[in-house]
Amino acid sequence: MSNIIYIGYEFKVSPLQPGVEILIAELGYAGFESFVETETGATAYIQKEAWHDAILEEIQILDSDEFEISYSFNEIEQTNWNEEWEKNFNPIVVDDICAVRAPFHNKFDTEFDIIIEPKMSFGTGHHETTHMMIQHVLKNDFTNKSVLDMGCGTGVLAILAEMKGAQPIDAVDYDNWCYLNSLENVERNNCKHISVIEGDASVLENKKYDIIIANINRNILLQDMEAYVSCLNKKGMMFLSGFYNDDIPVIRAICEKHLLKFEEKLERNHWVALKFLN
The missing domain is CATH 3.30.70.930 (Alpha-Beta Plaits)
Known part of the structure; x- marks a missing residue:
């Protein structure tokens, strides 16, 4: 490359x-x-x-x-x-359950220990949106669920989903650097059920998932919502983040247009992560 x-x-x-x-x-x-x-x-x-x-x-x-x-x-x-990341990347612990750290950090005594070499990819857990999406994954049942991590960045959410028992999992990102980085991090965490895919919403055609995780931004979520809903199984769950509290009305409107039911909101420093049910 x-x-x-x-x-x-x-x-x-x-x-x-x-x-x-x-x-x-x-x-x-x-x-x-x-x-x-x-x-x-x-x-x-x-x-x-x-x-x-x-x-x-x-x-x-x-x-x-x-x-x-x-x-x-x-x-x-x-x-x-x-x-730069080695100088600036500090490990984090989410709800005393999940640690996200770099290979050069010591292991934490947590139920889930994720090793990420973030490079230029978004999704270390430090940003509010990733932190809240980790909380959503921790709180919900992923056992034997098929999962889409859309806009996967480092692959951290897909990795946690597998640790929570999900399979199979698709981790998708349009950015080549994120794609390569996710491949590295999936291997680093010994994941066996994650397929990393380089592409956008067009790669979702004819696919079906029990759970969709999309931590991107408002504009892409609005643009691609129809594609996400079309591949979400009945009684499936969708977790959305990457946007501000003021964006909730427009996000909820398009989700409800597609018959998704709002279930829960997490908020952290004005950023939000929403849960919807199909």
């Missing part, structure tokens, strides 16, 4: 909260795909081929009188990413 060039933006935000959450949400809508929160704001990454000079014109918070935001940016090659 040829080296993909990313543009990295370093944002300083004041006041920090909820400024950072709003900023990351808007950057996600604009096409940024990976984020690291910092002591002074956030670092955001977008592939150079998806970047354009006016990319920040879509970010409304930059024009807000409520926040002071400054930024700088530069090109970053993927080969630099591992070293």
Whole structure:
């Protein structure tokens, strides 16, 4: 694979909260795909081929009188990413049940221990949406359920689903780097029932699942909801995240249009993760 060039933006935000959450949400809508929160704001990454000079014109918070935001940016090659994660990636523990750590961290005394080498992929557990989706997986029965992890990033949710007894599992991401990273992480965690697929919603044709996990962003969820619903089995569960609390009405509207029943909401720093039943 040829080296993909990313543009990295370093944002300083004041006041920090909820400024950072709003900023990351808007950057996600604009096409940024990976984020690291910092002591002074956030670092955001977008592939150079998806970047354009006016990319920040879509970010409304930059024009807000409520926040002071400054930024700088530069090109970053993927080969630099591992070293950056080793410096910045701290392990996390979700509800004292599930640990997500890098290979260079010591093992935790938890029921589930997931080893992730995140590289440029989104989904380490640090972001609120991944954290809440882990909580949803922990709280629900995945035994012998067929599962789709759509927009799998590092593959962390698919890996946890297998640890919870799910099989078979499809982990799908359109980004080649996420695809390759998920393959590595699936092997690293000795998973036997996960198929990693590179692609978008078009790869779901003629597939069926008991559970769908989709932690992407609002725009893609709205665009691809019909495809998700068409491959969800009767009495199936769907978990959605990657969007802000203010986005719930439009997400619920399209889900209810497709006869999905809202079941539960988790909220963390203004981000939400919703559960629906078919």
